[in-house]
Amino acid sequence: MVDLQSQYAKIKDIVDPSIQEVMDSAAFINGPKVHQFQKNLEDYLGVKHVIPCANGTDALQITMMGLGLQPGDEVITADFTFAATVEVIALLQLTPVLVDVDPVTFNIDVEAIKNAITPKTKAIIPVHLFGLPAEMDAIMALAEEHNLYVIEDNAQAIGASYTHKDGSKTKTGAIGHVASTSFFPSKNLGCYGDGGAIFTNDDDLAHTIRGIVNHGMYERYHHDVVGVNSRLDAIQAAVLDAKLPHLDTYNKARRNAARKYNEAFKNHPNIVTPTGLEQDDNDDAHVFHQYTLNLKGVDRDALVAHLQANNIPCGVYYPIPLHLQKAYQDERYNEDDFTVTNQLIKSVISLPMHTELDDEQIEFITSTVLNFINSNK
Ligand SMILES: *Cc1c(COP(=O)(O)O)cnc(C)c1O
Numbered sequence: 248m249v250d251l252q253s254q255y256a257k258i259k260d261i262v263d264p265s266i267q268e269v270m271d272s273a274a275f276i277n278g279p280k281v282h283q284f285q286k287n288l289e290d291y292l293g294v295k296h297v298i299p300c301a302n303g304t305d306a307l308q309i310t311m312m313g314l315g316l317q318p319g320d321e322v323i324t325a326d327f328t329f330a331a332t333v334e335v336i337a338l339l340q341l342t343p344v345l346v347d348v349d350p351v352t353f354n355i356d357v358e359a360i361k362n363a364i365t366p367k368t369k370a371i372i373p374v375h376l377f378g379l380p381a382e383m384d385a386i387m388a389l390a391e392e393h394n395l396y397v398i399e400d401n402a403q404a405i406g407a408s409y410t411h412k413d414g415s416k417t418k419t420g421a422i423g424h425v426a427s428t429s430f431f432p433s434k435n436l437g438c439y440g441d442g443g444a445i446f447t448n449d450d451d452l453a454h455t456i457r458g459i460v461n462h463g464m465y466e467r468y469h470h471d472v473v474g475v476n477s478r479l480d481a482i483q484a485a486v487l488d489a490k491l492p493h494l495d496t497y498n499k500a501r502r503n504a505a506r507k508y509n510e511a512f513k514n515h516p517n518i519v520t521p522t523g524l525e526q527d528d529n530d531d532a533h534v535f536h537q538y539t540l541n542l543k544g545v546d547r548d549a550l551v552a553h554l555q556a557n558n559i560p561c562g563v564y565y566p567i568p569l570h571l572q573k574a575y576q577d578e579r580y581n582e583d584d585f586t587v588t589n590q591l592i593k594s595v596i597s598l599p600m601h602t603e604l605d606d607e608q609i610e611f612i613t614s615t616v617l618n619f620i621n622s623n624k
Pocket of ligand 1: 302402429442
């Protein structure tokens with residue numbers, strides 16, 4: 248699905264010296280590399296504060312601790328996402344409220360959010376799924392109306408820009424009250440281990456969160472709040488700082504690959520290709536963490552088996568809706584409220600997507616998919 252080896256081979260000359268600097272300085276925790284990466288990411292995103300931490304799941308948890316959410320508070324998020332999002336809500340004894348997604352964008356359905364708001368609702372977590380920004384203007388307006396926090400789960404969309412109704416653009420992660428991201432190796436900006444970060448434009452919240460990631464300490468050995476130990480280590484920061492200047496090029500390579508896939512599948516009666524490529528080459532409206540097709544009248548699992556038999560990796564993100572996971576069942580849920588997710592889990596398939604895909608690979612993948620579908624009608 249990804250080719251991190253070829254990517255590393257091309258940037259080894261900048262990554263290795265950056266790591267070596269950390270080794271020579273022996274500043275393995277915090278220190279200048281982490282600070283440098285933090286500043287560079289703040290500039291890149293146009294956000295006031297980046298607070299690095301250990302991984303994307305911690306980042307989400309810490310945002311909710313920072314906002315002071317209390318047990319029993321309800322947090323609305325999408326039924327169709329990676330479990331990390333809902334896991335940390337539950338871990339903090341908050342109540343996850345899952346809602347359906349849009350059939351075209353796969354992102355959280357704004358009408359469904361509206362219907363799920365109760366007096367206990369405190370926050371909404373839109374996930375910019377597969378690299379496509381959620382409908383942030385509508386979500387922010389709804390949040391303002393009901394006095395709710397918006398936490399962007401930006402783990403899959405770093406570098407994407409959201410275009411507001413007035414035409415202006417903001418990078419995802421800089422729109423909500425606070426955002427989280429992951430630097431897991433296969434993410435669009437990945438390190439060589441685990442890593443994550445929190446973003447916010449709110450000075451007070453940034454201060455609170457900086458303490459939480461460091462055992463609730465604002466002054467050495469004074470623990471004002473219950474915190475955690477969640478740090479981005481300096482070697483990972485060295486990798487990320489070396490890769491950050493390439494992020495736009497990487498995202499562009501992903502979009503180019505997506506464009507070629509879309510072209511090959513264009514107007515096929517059994518294949519719905521992803522949206523988000525309507526604009527010009529330089530538009531970063533979708534950064535294709537995943538390239539996901541929605542199949543109509545195709546035996547998806549048979550196609551998966553066929554691709555595997557041809558040594559083509561593929562993935563099903565996600566095969567089970569979160570509301571049906573044992574850990575997250577809730578009596579409030581009604582199957583009729585999840586018709587889109589219940590369908591998508593049966594019809595989506597994600598094809599290889601990374602920065603190193605070449606035309607020959609794309610041609611082999613698309614022809615193998617098309618041959619299977621056209622001969623199994
Ligand atoms: C990857 C991911 C996370 C978790 O990130 P980790 O760094 O693996 O903890 C959270 N949310 C979404 C949507 C993700 O894709």
